[in-house]
Amino acid sequence: MKTVGIIGGSGFIGSYITKKFLEEGYNVKVSVTDIKKSEKYKHLFNIENSDNLNISALKVEDLETLKDFISDCEIVVHGGTPFQLDVQDPQTELFDPTIKGTENFLKAISDTPSIEKVILIASVAAYNTNFPLPAGTKKPTDTFDETDLKFTSPDSHPYAQAKFLANQVVEKFINQNPVLPFEIISVSPVGVMGKSLSEREDSTSTGLQFLFKNKIAPNPFVQMLYDSNVEFALVDVQDVAEAIFKAATTLGLHSKNYLLSSESYPVSDITLMLNHQPPKNNASIIYKNGLAQKELEIKFKPVQETLNNYSK
Template sequence: MQTVGIIGGAGFIGSYVTQKFLNEGYAVKVSASDPANAEKYAHLSALNRAKNLTLVTCDVRDVAALESFMQGCAIVVHGGTPFQLAVEDPQRDLLDPTIRGTENFLAIANRTEGLKRVVLIASVASYNTSFPMPHPNHPVGQVFSEADTPWFSAEDHPYGQAKFLADQVVRKFIEANPDLPFEITTVSPVFVMGNSLSPRADSTSMGMQHLFRHKIAPNPFVEMLYANDVAFSVVDVRDVAEAVFQAATRSGLHGKNYLLSSESYRISDLSLMLNQQPPAAEAALVYSNTLATNDLGVAFRSAQETLHQAV
């Protein structure tokens, strides 16, 4: 039984990734930054094949703890960077943890014996820091793919900047280390939606679904989304977990960064569907999922199926 370590394996996306690997017969180690918070991790014990799951105390900012956590893992999935839209200090709360955390993680991976695969759960922001707004230089109506030129702006939200710059760290690391004994693959989902496996409702993804369903605008960023009725690209959390698993268990994917996306609907239509009403307009495809479909074999669910399940 191979062991996979999942950093962030108790979160909204991470819980589905944990369940996928358990279902496939792996022994799973999940990092726990706050093991005293029983509520945060209680749902993991209810997962299928939970007897093969170990919760390991590990603050990923602690290099020694992270190094210990990764020992004995054939696969490591890193999905533990912060997903926050409202922060007091963007440099301290988003940029530093994401970028320096990625640097530390890669350095540790490089000296972890027996490691065969690393999968990083990034974000569509690694291709477009303006997300969910359109790529400013991309032709209107043309589907954006991995072959297109990424967009970065220091004027965009710090979360998008952090994800883009962290991915640049990965690209530079791969270029500087051409003879790695393990493969690194990245998946970059658009906005991830679906049901939470945890009864907690404090994840950013679940929070945004709540805001869209009830048309609540708690800050200028969300007000802007409503004012522009943005075409919001979504992907099912179950499809993200499948893509992570396939990226971790297929060879020959080293260095690739896969966009994970289903369809796009205007915010007004997302609100309608989250209230069990039909959308007013047809779905659009803003970000391509062709590469992920071809290489990873993921059959992406429609946005309507995802939203129906979420309700």
């Protein structure tokens, strides 16, 4: 029985990853930033095979603790970077934990001989920091895939900039280390939605669905989404977890970075679907998912099914 370490394995996406690996018979180690806050991870013990689950306290900025956490793992999934849209201090809240955390993570895996596979949960922002707006001079209806020129701007949201820079750190590490004893694969999901496995109310992903459902705009960024009626690419959280499991258990994918996306709809249609009403527009495909379909064998759920799951 192999051991997988999942950094951030109790969050919105992380919980589904933890669930998948437990159901597939793995020993699973999950890191949390504060072990005292059991409300953030207690739901994981309701999952099948939770006898094989271990919870540990970890901050990715602490290199020695990080090394200890992954010391007996064959597979490591890193999804422990912060996802937040309301930011007071971008440097300390986003850039430091995301970029320095990634640098520490790469140091730690380099010193761990047991590791066979490393999966990094990046973001569509690794390709386009303007998401959900178009990249650079592209029109809202122009498609985007893994072969397109990456786009970043200092005017983009700090979260997106941090994820872009962290992905650059990973690419540089791979280029500077052409012979590694393990494979590194990244996945870059678009807007991840679906029903949470926990009852937590502080998740940005589930919070965004709540805002869209009720047409609430707590900050200028969300207000902009309504005002522009942005064409928003979405993906089901279960499909993201499935893609990560496939990437972790399929050989020969080293250095790949897969866009994970289903369909795109205007925000106004997302609001309708979250309220169990049909969309006024047909789904479009802006961010292509052909590479993930082919190499990870993922069949992406229709967005309407995903949003109905959240609202049940």
